[in-house]
Amino acid sequence: VIKAFLFDLDGVIVDTAIYHYRAWKRLANELGFDISEAFNERLKGVSRMESLDLILEHGGLTLPEETRTELAAKKNDWYLELVSRMTPDDILPGVPQFFSQVRKAGLLAALGSVSKNAPLIIERIGMQDAFDAIIDGNKITRGKPDPEVFLKGADELEVSPAECVVFEDAVAGVEAGKRGGMFVVGIGSPDVLTQADMVAPSLQELTVEQVLQKAQ
Numbered sequence: 001v002i003k004a005f006l007f008d009l010d011g012v013i014v015d016t017a018i019y020h021y022r023a024w025k026r027l028a029n030e031l032g033f034d035i036s037e038a039f040n041e042r043l044k045g046v047s048r049m050e051s052l053d054l055i056l057e058h059g060g061l062t063l064p065e066e067t068r069t070e071l072a073a074k075k076n077d078w079y080l081e082l083v084s085r086m087t088p089d090d091i092l093p094g095v096p097q098f099f100s101q102v103r104k105a106g107l108l109a110a111l112g113s114v115s116k117n118a119p120l121i122i123e124r125i126g127m128q129d130a131f132d133a134i135i136d137g138n139k140i141t142r143g144k145p146d147p148e149v150f151l152k153g154a155d156e157l158e159v160s161p162a163e164c165v166v167f168e169d170a171v172a173g174v175e176a177g178k179r180g181g182m183f184v185v186g187i188g189s190p191d192v193l194t195q196a197d198m199v200a201p202s203l204q205e206l207t208v209e210q211v212l213q214k215a216q
């Protein structure tokens with residue numbers, strides 16, 4: 001029986017995935033190369049430092065630890081500039097309605113994000129009270145596709161992985177949910193999120209009932 005829904009943040013609840021992409025692209029351009037949208041799919045759900053390492057590898061650059069720390073901080077400053085302008089209007093279409101269905105169905109809700117900025121974003125969009133547990137990048141040691149973030153979420157909610165449904169827009173995030181033993185709803189394209197148990201373009205196209213029917 002499904003008892004809890006675990007939500008990724010970037011690209012599922014808010015469209016910060018595009019902000020991450022813009023900030024990384026700006027950094028890559030400054031370093032003398034470019035990153036495509038297709039390459040960006042590999043960065044989704046991946047931690048800040050791991051993302052930077054993938055980008056540097058893509059550009060054929062090897063840089064010392066100190067420089068890498070500086071570059072990551074620079075990207076984060078640009079990202080925070082974009083995030084600081086966010087308001088509840090930035091919540092993706094269908095999210096408030098979906099969350100009220102979650103509550104009506106008596107399900108628990110948790111956030112499962114690798115982002116260290118997740119608490120700030122949740123506050124900016126006024127969704128602090130929508131979650132029974134918040135797991136973010138400050139509480140974990142391994143990014144997705146490691147299942148740690150979702151297993152911690154289940155743990156805090158005191159439910160088992162088999163009682164959870166994960167909502168994810170990232171290839172790495174879908175893999176994390178599957179490795180954690182959870183039913184995974186991919187948010188995006190079925191051509192990209194091939195490992196997901198079901199896929200919808202956004203939460204707006206889904207009802208809680210549809211998910212529960214497939215998951216149990």
Ligand code: BG6
Nearest residue numbers: 010044045047048114115116117
């Ligand atoms: C994930 C994003 O949610 O958080 C990744 O999908 C991002 O793109 C990661 O790199 C880490 O985010 P932050 O905010 O800690 O740099």
Ligand code: MG
Nearest residue numbers: 008010011169
């Ligand atoms: Mg995401």
